[in-house]
Amino acid sequence: MTALARSGDTLRERPSVDMSVALFAASILAVGALIIGVEVSVRMAALYLIGGGLGVALLHGAFGFTAGWRRIVTHGDGRGMRAQLIVIALTMLVFIPLINGVLPDLSLTGAIAPVGASLILGSFVFGLGMQLGNGCGSGTLFTLGGGSQRMLLTLVAFIAGSVVGSIHLPWWLGQVGTDPVNLAKIFTIPGAILLQAVILAAIGWWTLRRERSAGYKAETLSESPLSIRLFRGPWTFFWSGMALVVLNIATLLLAGHPWTITYGFAVWGAKFAQGIGFDMSQFEFWTWPKASTSLSNSILADVTSVMNFGLIAGAMLAAGLAGTFASPVKLSGKSAAGAIIGGLLMGYGARLAFGCNIGAFLGGIASGSLHGWVWFLFAFAGTLAGIKLRPYFGLGN
Amino acid sequence: MGISARKILFAFLLSGLSLIAIDHLASPPLSAVASVDENACAPCGAPCPSTR
Numbered sequence: 001m002t003a004l005a006r007s008g009d010t011l012r013e014r015p016s017v018d019m020s021v022a023l024f025a026a027s028i029l030a031v032g033a034l035i036i037g038v039e040v041s042v043r044m045a046a047l048y049l050i051g052g053g054l055g056v057a058l059l060h061g062a063f064g065f066t067a068g069w070r071r072i073v074t075h076g077d078g079r080g081m082r083a084q085l086i087v088i089a090l091t092m093l094v095f096i097p098l099i100n101g102v103l104p105d106l107s108l109t110g111a112i113a114p115v116g117a118s119l120i121l122g123s124f125v126f127g128l129g130m131q132l133g134n135g136c137g138s139g140t141l142f143t144l145g146g147g148s149q150r151m152l153l154t155l156v157a158f159i160a161g162s163v164v165g166s167i168h169l170p171w172w173l174g175q176v177g178t179d180p181v182n183l184a185k186i187f188t189i190p191g192a193i194l195l196q197a198v199i200l201a202a203i204g205w206w207t208l209r210r211e212r213s214a215g216y217k218a219e220t221l222s223e224s225p226l227s228i229r230l231f232r233g234p235w236t237f238f239w240s241g242m243a244l245v246v247l248n249i250a251t252l253l254l255a256g257h258p259w260t261i262t263y264g265f266a267v268w269g270a271k272f273a274q275g276i277g278f279d280m281s282q283f284e285f286w287t288w289p290k291a292s293t294s295l296s297n298s299i300l301a302d303v304t305s306v307m308n309f310g311l312i313a314g315a316m317l318a319a320g321l322a323g324t325f326a327s328p329v330k331l332s333g334k335s336a337a338g339a340i341i342g343g344l345l346m347g348y349g350a351r352l353a354f355g356c357n358i359g360a361f362l363g364g365i366a367s368g369s370l371h372g373w374v375w376f377l378f379a380f381a382g383t384l385a386g387i388k389l390r391p392y393f394g395l396g397n
Numbered sequence: 398m399g400i401s402a403r404k405i406l407f408a409f410l411l412s413g414l415s416l417i418a419i420d421h422l423a424s425p426p427l428s429a430v431a432s433v434d435e436n437a438c439a440p441c442g443a444p445c446p447s448t449r
Contacts, residue, residue, distance in 0.1 A: 113439035114446050149402050152409055177446040180438055263441050271420060290442030298424035299417055326402040354439045
């Protein structure tokens, strides 16, 4: 869908709306919100629908962190990376003041985490894995919702890796490391925003320079009428990015913390393991208050899981409207191996690094946490290694 | 002719929905489980390295 749409498609070239998929996904969203609203809370139902909105925005905008990072390296195409930087910058303008108590009545927590060996290794492993898995945390979910069979393998492996990572995290936290560093506490709120804006602008400038030196020329977008593109896609990075900013702020206000994804995978895996007879409470991670509560509570009471469910359904709705659900793709053995290894690495890395591109990179930097920048640095290094390995798994660059 | 991608994906989604329903029905009432996280130092609830 995206490749076609971004290379200048016309209405006649579009596949027709896949009504069965669109209706199924819309029903899942509507009935799911109703059940969650009755069984859990209206607030949780709203978060489920926010997840749905994120799924639509990610799929229609093809807003993939993995491809954005890869394309600036391999093609000199910096549009995806710059869109991510702009999303972080705009989100930060709201997040940093709110998280640091500008509105004292609101009790909000940022994505702020320790810096140390765990973060460094985890982010590197995650960056490598996302190139082999061909999608990060959000990418895995929205492409799965879009009908990718390969992502089924990636997701299952992602969940397995998350459980192993959760078991190992306490040991890693005992290695060299420091407590979280909130930049607003050091530089004040305006100082932290200014400092981060300068760094984000410098990275954006580097992407423009790289684009010029690589001679990259952007392809034209679809000329379809706006009203049709809104429902059927494709969205520009700008539309999609703005939706992510607004919905992430809504998540912070409703959930009390930024949008996260991969914690939910660990909960799913641990619940499954518990269901087949493993006692997860023997592992330290699952004795911590938040994790033990997640494990014993209904999955519908876990914000991250509920938003993930909404995201998959939203992406499925968008794919149905675009008529691209489950486009036939031949899955080779090498590609399947890449999906599984990538998923395992991402799952393990995300637990050690306190999240993925959404929870640690976007959420961390937008919260003014030093760990977000360290995550970015080492995940990008991992991505460079992953790009070199992709051909061995039958993946193009 | 093998099973189509759509059927595999729908089967996966329906299995997922079933697991969600089973988990929800088998879980204790939400009000019965406290959620206290006073010493958390990271979004996942990890304690601070300085306390370890």
